[in-house]
Every structure is written in C-alpha cells, then in structure tokens.
Amino acid sequence: MQTTVITTDARAVIKLEGRFDFNSHREFRECVDGVLQQGAIREVVVDLGGVDYLDSSALGMLLMLRDKARGCNKEVSLSNCRGAVKQVLDIANFGKLFAIS
Amino acid sequence: MKILFLGEASSLAIAQGLMHLGHEVDCPGSANKKLLQVPEACDVVIVAEDVGARLLPPGLEKEWLSAVPCLWMGGKPPLASPGHAMPIPLSASSTVETLQAILALLKVSAQQAQRNALLTKQVDHLRVAVDGEHRQARRMLEQFVHNETLSDPAIQSWTRPADIFSGDLLLAARTPAGALHIMLVDDMQKGTLAAVSTLPVVAPFYRMTEKGFGIDAIVREANSRIFRFYPEGCPVHATLVSVDFADGVIHVWNGGTPAPILLSRQHNESAEATPHAPLGSLPPAAFHVETDVWTFRDKEMLALGSGGLLRQLAPGADRAGALQAFRGWLEGYGNLQHALPEAPSMQSGGGLIARDDMSLIVVSCHRDQTSRQDRERAVEGASSVGQWKLSLSVGPDEMRSVDVVPLMLSAIAQFEAVKDMGGVLFVVLSELYNNALDHGVLGLDSSLKLGEQGMETYLDERAKRLAGLVSAQIELSLVLEQGPEGAGVVIVCRDSGKGFDYSDILNRTPSAKDDEPLPYGRGLSLVLSMARRVEFNTQGNQLRVELSLC
Numbered sequence: 224m225q226t227t228v229i230t231t232d233a234r235a236v237i238k239l240e241g242r243f244d245f246n247s248h249r250e251f252r253e254c255v256d257g258v259l260q261q262g263a264i265r266e267v268v269v270d271l272g273g274v275d276y277l278d279s280s281a282l283g284m285l286l287m288l289r290d291k292a293r294g295c296n297k298e299v300s301l302s303n304c305r306g307a308v309k310q311v312l313d314i315a316n317f318g319k320l321f322a323i324s
Numbered sequence: 325m326k327i328l329f330l331g332e333a334s335s336l337a338i339a340q341g342l343m344h345l346g347h348e349v350d351c352p353g354s355a356n357k358k359l360l361q362v363p364e365a366c367d368v369v370i371v372a373e374d375v376g377a378r379l380l381p382p383g384l385e386k387e388w389l390s391a392v393p394c395l396w397m398g399g400k401p402p403l404a405s406p407g408h409a410m411p412i413p414l415s416a417s418s419t420v421e422t423l424q425a426i427l428a429l430l431k432v433s434a435q436q437a438q439r440n441a442l443l444t445k446q447v448d449h450l451r452v453a454v455d456g457e458h459r460q461a462r463r464m465l466e467q468f469v470h471n472e473t474l475s476d477p478a479i480q481s482w483t484r485p486a487d488i489f490s491g492d493l494l495l496a497a498r499t500p501a502g503a504l505h506i507m508l509v510d511d512m513q514k515g516t517l518a519a520v521s522t523l524p525v526v527a528p529f530y531r532m533t534e535k536g537f538g539i540d541a542i543v544r545e546a547n548s549r550i551f552r553f554y555p556e557g558c559p560v561h562a563t564l565v566s567v568d569f570a571d572g573v574i575h576v577w578n579g580g581t582p583a584p585i586l587l588s589r590q591h592n593e594s595a596e597a598t599p600h601a602p603l604g605s606l607p608p609a610a611f612h613v614e615t616d617v618w619t620f621r622d623k624e625m626l627a628l629g630s631g632g633l634l635r636q637l638a639p640g641a642d643r644a645g646a647l648q649a650f651r652g653w654l655e656g657y658g659n660l661q662h663a664l665p666e667a668p669s670m671q672s673g674g675g676l677i678a679r680d681d682m683s684l685i686v687v688s689c690h691r692d693q694t695s696r697q698d699r700e701r702a703v704e705g706a707s708s709v710g711q712w713k714l715s716l717s718v719g720p721d722e723m724r725s726v727d728v729v730p731l732m733l734s735a736i737a738q739f740e741a742v743k744d745m746g747g748v749l750f751v752v753l754s755e756l757y758n759n760a761l762d763h764g765v766l767g768l769d770s771s772l773k774l775g776e777q778g779m780e781t782y783l784d785e786r787a788k789r790l791a792g793l794v795s796a797q798i799e800l801s802l803v804l805e806q807g808p809e810g811a812g813v814v815i816v817c818r819d820s821g822k823g824f825d826y827s828d829i830l831n832r833t834p835s836a837k838d839d840e841p842l843p844y845g846r847g848l849s850l851v852l853s854m855a856r857r858v859e860f861n862t863q864g865n866q867l868r869v870e871l872s873l874c
Contacts, residue, residue, distance in 0.1 A: 248783060276733075279846045310748065314854060
C-alpha cells in the first residue's frame, strides 16, 4: 500500500492506494502519527478511492486513527468509498463510527 | 367484645357485670322473644341455663351455634359441638371473672382464626397466579421449541406432560450436512423455575446446530451459559445426541438424564452412554466434554427416555434397574419402526399420580447414502456457473515468502462466476488464512494487540515466531457448489494447529454494531455477516465458509 498526505490549511487528506491490510500497519501508523502531530490540522480525511481491498485489520487501523484523533481534538472522515471497500465498511457498520462519503 | 346474652332475670346480674367490664352486651332473651336469624354481628353468644334452648330458632340451632362461639352456662348444651363452634359448659356458679377470662381467650383465638382465613385467601390467590404462570411458561417454551422439527422423518416421539411443567424438553434439528441433533432436557426443577432454567440451552442448541457445530461444542456452550446465568447453581440435566446417517456414527453426551440406549435389530446387543455431570454444574474451565461414539450398521434404534418415564416404568429402582426396565419395555414393542408404544399410565401401581413429565424419543437409525450423493450431485449441478476447484497448500517456507491471499485472489479473478466478489472474497480469504497462520499455526493471542504499542508488539512477535517455524501446513480451497439456496462458493481453510474452541471465540467476538469495539475480533463477525453458512469442525482447526454467488 502507498500513502500520500496532502495538507491544505487545517485539513489533511491521507490518500491510500493498493491493498489495505495488516501488512500496511507500520506504514499507516507512521503516516497517521506524522499528520496528528501537526497542531494546525483540525480535520483528517482518509481517501480510500485507490484502495482495492481492505480486511479486518484495516478496520482496526481506522479505529486506531479515530481514537488517536479524538485524543487531540481532530475530526476523521473517510472519503471515496466504493466497490469492495464500501461493501466491507457497510458490513462492519462503520457508518456509525465515521463520516463516510 | 360484642356479646349476645340469652338469659332471664336470674342471670341478668352476670350480663350487667360483663357490661361493667366494658363489653357490649345485647339481651334480647329477657323479652322472651324467639331469635330467627343466625347472629352475625356478635363475637360470642352466652346462653344461660335457665333459658336453655327455648330462645333458639327451631331447626336453626346447629347453624346458630356454629356461627359464633357459644358459652353454655350450666347443664349440657343441647347439641354436640358443631363445626368450629365451641359450646363451653359452665356451672351456674360461674362468676363474671371466670367468664371474662374465657372471653379474653376467645378474643385471641378469634384473631388467630381471622389471620388464618386471610392467609388461606392469600395462598389461594398465589396458587391461581402460579398456575397461570406455569401455563404461560409452558406456552413460552412451546414457542421456543419448534415442535415442527420433531416431525423429522427419522424421529418418533411423545411427551406426556405432568400437571405442572416439570422441565422435559425435546429439541431436534439438522446440521447443514444433514446430521440429526437431538437434545432431551430433563430438569429437576418444577414449574416456572424449570421453564426459566431450561431457556439458556434452547437458543444455542438451534443456533449452533444450524451453523454445523458438533454436540461437544453445544454442550460446552450450554454449560457455560447456565453457569454464567445461574452461578448459585441450577444445573440442567440433559442428553445430546448427534446421528450421522451417511456415515453411521452416533455421538452421545449424557449429563444426568437416563442414558440413551442403542438397540440393534435383533436386540442382542446394546450400548449405553457414559454418565457426566449435568450442564451448569461446573465452571467452564473445569468442564471437559467427552462424547461416546457409537457406530450403527442399519435399522438400529436409538431411544432416549426422560427420568419421569423411567421412574414410571420402574418405581423406586436405581439407575441400572431403571435402565434395565426401560430396555425391556422398548424390546417389548418389537423394532419400533412403525408404532411407538403408548405412554405408560399416569396411574402407577401404588395409585400415585405421576408428578413428572414423561418423554420418549426414538430415532430409526437407517444408513442413508443419499445425503452424500446429494452433495456430490450438487457439485455436478454447478456446471451452469462453472466447474472448478482451486486449492493451495503451503508449508513454513511459503508462509514466510508467498503472499498467499493475493495469489489466490488473482487466480480467482479469472473465473467468470466470482469476478465481482473480490471484496468479499478478499475479506474472507485473508481472515481465514491470517487466523489459521497467526492463531492456529503461530499460536498468537489477539489480546497482545491491546495498548498503545500493542499492534507493534503483536507484529514483532508474529515475525519472530514465523521465522522460527519448522513444520506446519495451511490448506486453502475454493469450490463452486450448488446448494439448496442456489449456487455458492465454498471456502475451506484448514491448518495443522491444535484447534480452537470456536464457540468460545464467537461469544467473545464483539458485534460489528458495537460503538466502541476492541482493536481486534472484528474479522470473524465480518465473515459471519457475509457468509450464508459457517461451519467449524470439532477440533476447531478447520473452517468452512459458504458464500452466495452475487
């Protein structure tokens, strides 16, 4: 999986590409920690448009991001969810936990 | 006290003396008139000798004297003491003081009688309420116990309920593979308590049978549920059997009810189950499930009787004697293939009414090859959606170097029937493979993932154990199958690990609906919500997941 971060003002978009599974743990975590350290950022958007597949540990990582972001008063949302990704997020009922678009 | 004083001039001094002591005294007798009605408004009647029975209304003496306590001063009362009345003979010389003492005693006993009447009334009310509850409990249970499942062609059964529900329950259901599961619950409790205490075993029986769990897993689950719900102890006596008609194998777990009996056609050999402690009697950690395994050739008969039935057949007999009587009774009815014997009369030899439910369930154990043929035919029928099987088996080297799930997924993507199922297949395959590797082969515990650095700790430990892995195997296969619900993909994952108690894991798995889920344990519930069927083998090292083609 590849991660790209685009920051504009108080908003950071984390763009993920490829297969989002437990192998991506370290990469995702480092990326998230980097974004959350920036005090100016109030909103984190995870762009899942380039993700082919995600598994249950990816869901765990998204929850980890949500908890950490809450700890430093930042909002997290998921964007560009479609196909296989949307299917999994729906089944896991993530609509209740995140703003999803 | 209110006193009705029947006497004439010579005894009126006594009446006056009683008045002075604070009693309310009515003296109609002095006017020499007859009393027509039973006196209800007084506490006691005092009849003085000089009046005798003259003042009592003719024909009503008995009712009159039984309505209130009556003190008969001097001589003998004209009637034998009727009902609860207390005609007390007094001598003519009785003083006001003696009377006063007797009246005080009467007052106490009247209060006692009043309290007793009230209690009787309350008990009656309670009895009505409890009877109503029993009826309701039975209705509730009947809803739970899908009676239609007992119409399974392999089963004949009857239940003869006692007056109060006393805890006999017959449950039967088939696993997806066609094995018949039967549970006979024979609770020692009575009434509502029986109904309530059996509830925790009903739901897991159906739910787990439907998912293809073996009876050992169901027994374990039922035990921990009852233990959890009723920690003070409310053990449920039950027997579970599983009959696999295709392979001719019966599994039996016997916990506190009479042992089931397998009778061969000639009745010259029979098997009896090993007795175990009832469900809920031991904490889950100390509760070890071992089933008896029997095989049958053909046309044999498996019979389960409840304690009530055996007690009826052999009153006062011990366990061995009762079973002997049960076997004799069954043999007396021939091979039972067609007609089930009548329930023995509720009237036992001693003329006692049986207070227990009596239940009997008989399974005709015919070898049935068709269920296996059905399965084979189903695969053939899948030609409309394609006909292929993909399987991969990996050892330690491949586990370290090959990206197994993407490899399988890229192969699967070539098949027309499943090309749109990538998302679901990825989740299921990666869940099954990663669980098999992490937990089955490497023996990692998900709770390592807890905490700030948890995931790192877990991944480091995983890498370490994977590097040191010497011998292990994981097999992953996909096949198209034509099932009763239409075409589907069946994914089977088997590992060389020692297996898990999957029922336990399912219980701990947080629901996907939880607002604050744990950082792990989501995988299996995801798979459960995507699959139309999930089955575990008894050892817990093989999972079979069936997905509908979309």
